[in-house]
Amino acid sequence: MMSREYYARLPLHLDERAQNRAASAAANMLSAAGFTVDLDPGLGGPPQPGPFVPRPVPDAVGAVKDLTVRLHWEAGHHEAATLTDEAFGPAGVIVGLRNFAEEAAAWCARLGHVPGDELADRLTGVARDLAALAGRVEDVGSGIAAIGSSWDRLAPSPRSTAARTTSTTSTAAPAAEPPAGPAPPPADPPPRGRTR
Numbered sequence: 001m002m003s004r005e006y007y008a009r010l011p012l013h014l015d016e017r018a019q020n021r022a023a024s025a026a027a028n029m030l031s032a033a034g035f036t037v038d039l040d041p042g043l044g045g046p047p048q049p050g051p052f053v054p055r056p057v058p059d060a061v062g063a064v065k066d067l068t069v070r071l072h073w074e075a076g077h078h079e080a081a082t083l084t085d086e087a088f089g090p091a092g093v094i095v096g097l098r099n100f101a102e103e104a105a106a107w108c109a110r111l112g113h114v115p116g117d118e119l120a121d122r123l124t125g126v127a128r129d130l131a132a133l134a135g136r137v138e139d140v141g142s143g144i145a146a147i148g149s150s151w152d153r154l155a156p157s158p159r160s161t162a163a164r165t166t167s168t169t170s171t172a173a174p175a176a177e178p179p180a181g182p183a184p185p186p187a188d189p190p191p192r193g194r195t196r
Contacts, residue, residue, distance in 0.1 A: 077148020
């Protein structure tokens with residue numbers, strides 16, 4: 001299979017130094033976009049990429065799972081308030097996800113081509129949705145703390161009481177009381193005339 005080669009010409013009015021800078025910048029952008037670029041080494045083209053070795057990243061999913069387990073098994077009101085603040089508060093997980101989506105959108109936009117722009121638009125929408133979500137849940141931690149200080153532990157929740165009553169007991173419906181007043185006439189009156 002034959003590869004296609006593309007050439008670009010620079011404006012003729014540029015001096016040699018400006019031409020070299022423009023060619024080097026174009027080579028860097030094309031390389032970043034995934035194209036193979038052959039450039040004279042004297043122009044200071046893009047460095048040869050080495051193998052990508054990712055830096056260790058904290059286990060974000062594991063951290064959220066840990067918050068969930070701690071909330072389920074160990075949390076009193078104050079700890080539950082602290083844990084939900086770590087997830088939903090102003091410096092919590094949702095705000096961190098929003099910041100990450102915004103940075104990923106900016107990175108995609110810097111690619112300078114249509115697929116990058118489309119991804120940037122999607123990620124910007126995700127960041128906007130996360131910001132709206134963060135606004136709806138940012139005060140959950142303080143709400144839990146307020147419940148902890150004002151809640152009567154002996155008063156049952158209507159929701160849990162209703163669920164317990166319907167699932168554990170079955171009572172017969174009370175008998176209807178007879179209506180007050182004269183008795184209604186029988187449904188079928190006795191026949192008149194001859195009877196056998």
